[in-house]
Amino acid sequence: MKKLFVVAVAALASATSAQAVDLKAGDWTVSVGGIVNAYYTQVSCSGDTVGGLALGGRALGCGGRGDRTTIGNGLLPSGLITSVKSKQGEYDVAATIGIMTATASDTAVGNNSNVDVRQGFFSFGNEQMGTVKLGRDYGIFGANAILNDMTLVGAGAPVRATQANRVTLGHIGAGYSYLGTYGMMAYSSPASNGVKVDVALVSPVTNGPLGTGYDSGSTPQVQGQVSFGGSGAKVWLGAKGQKFEGTTLAYPSFTMRGVELGASYSAGPLGVLANVQTGTGLGIVSDADQGDNKSTNYFLQGTYKATDKVKVGLNYGLSKNKDNTTGTGGLESNSNVTGGVYFSITPAITLAAELGQTRSKGFNGGTAKMNGASFGGILFF
Template identity: 65%
Template sequence: MKKIFVLGALAAAATQSAQAVDFKAGDWNLSLGGIVNAYYTQVSCSGDAVGGLALGGKALGCGGENGRTTIGNGLLPNGLVTSASSRQGDYDIKALIGIYSATATDSAIAQNNVVDVRQAYFTFGNAQMGTVKLGRDNGIFGANAIFGDMTLIGAGAPVQATQRGRVTLGHIGAGYSYVGYYGQIAYSSPKSSSGLSVDAALVSPVADTPIIAGPRYSTKSSPQVQAQLSYAADGFKGWLGVKTQKFTTTTPGTGDLTMSGMELGASYSNGPAALLANFQAGKALGILSDADQGDTKSKNYFVQGTYKAADKLKLGLSYGISKNDDNTAGTGGLKSNANLTLGAYYNITSAITLIGEVGQTRSKAFAGGEGKLNGASFGGIIFF
């Protein structure tokens, strides 16, 4: 068996490698692997009712209660991932399907979830031409932030409105916008001796999907566009990304909207220490999905430091904040969401990691109120 990167619902390139079942069938190399995780999460909420997508408020953060307990998924769901690869003629080809599900709901007898096929794509290419991808997969914009987030295999912000029936949020909406999963045609340039690479994608346009209000926009005929320029060398990686899409209004008296965003980030690792910083700014980037706050302009900041204190133990501290620039109608009065998480990650085997995290999520209103979510989570994840 060989080492592979198991793909999660939030990780087209997950940070945890695992043993998969590999076998040969004619010209094809087939692999089957997956993820299972569960976390005991305890949260308490205090402060003011902020409004909008206030992740630290009582309504979303604690599911409408002063405190809550859930044993469910962290930022990653459970997943079963199968892939097939082959060398045919001058091309390396691959196909992948990832099927995902959630652990916790409010019922012990009802159907726990609808199976979620986040990934279903194929690729072809070679060292000279690069790689073309067709199908459904995560977006390019925001990928380095979320896949580099230490809480990817933990919980991060343990928002109860999303953990039951889905997952926690990590730093989504409190440090970076969600990477999103789209139908797409994408291209990745071949590896260069200079360390530079380019990724670009034509993405199926999406409608806005606000959580606390009705939709206001539909899609136009032109696709969403995402692109990124990256540089990597000697433990350093830097990236510059953009994305844009036109939305058509469905609300009388409201004009059409063009989403636009830019991203700048870098990571560096040296021995046991690693750092990551990411910045996003734009219009209609949303909190949990594209344009879920309408035409609001916003900025996202995320910083993280980790240190491998022992052979099997990693410690980390991460902070993120998402700020709305203006009190537009789409914000619901929300000025910012911020999350601070302290985590410990212990590998008891090459496949199983036990994780403990404590943190605080704060949501502030333009009117001056503040809601606070204190949370702690303990559990584990297996990659197989």
């Protein structure tokens, strides 16, 4: 038999649903589903040389050249996701393993054996106690922003440095921080009058792979969120923190602290979203990859469903550093604006076409920009 498979478990806990194959084995129901996607992206870079993680610069945006063409993944990877569930006594028991892969690389054989295991967790709970989750999964902080980004089924900022062997960035580092994948012990409360609480103890991480000078230490990272939803509206308040241990005198220890406030609203065909993150050590593409630095991320989006099959949208994101610290490499901000059209040709297949521009500004006044275009499609099964 078939049922709606929530791709939220499959890929970034997305709100998109698709058909999965369900198999019964004793008390267990096994669901097999996944994602396959590919996008043609063309980028062109110009302007000044900006240091640090300048997503719109020639080095990262266009792989060191003036322009690049890639046929690869969008913001989501391709992946095969297997989940199981069972009712055992008074508990609902479930588990998920997600095995992802990238489409594009610089060689014809480079990705043949590469896999990206983002998820491997089990959970138990019920309507009265809520749900406990143990294992590897996506983080809580930043989840609402990326899950509601229209470019989740497209590309957003098609930065060459990440699309080769990985995925595009959407608005990661140019509007919100990446939610990350961690080993964790998490708890989700049952919803009460629309209010829900999520908390997690997260295995502490270093500030890699792009940062240097800090170790993960011995104290777990903590993430949490309170959300309220009803009548087409949702509001959330989140936070996260972790101590990073400096490895040399040049890199003194510090504590990453971040807070997030966001809201979304939908009425008929119209949808709007606003999200703000601010704190110390939030990073560009991973926790604290700019070290002990204060930054703020802004993300705004509006979408309109013109027909049952066609949705159009425009969004803008800005990630801005407060001070020119060593970890920024001279980068003051990354921003991205994207306009897109999304056409659901079947319940499982969505075609997307997007145009956008990513800008990076330096504290020295220099500006680099990357113009990007993408088209392709994604299949949820």
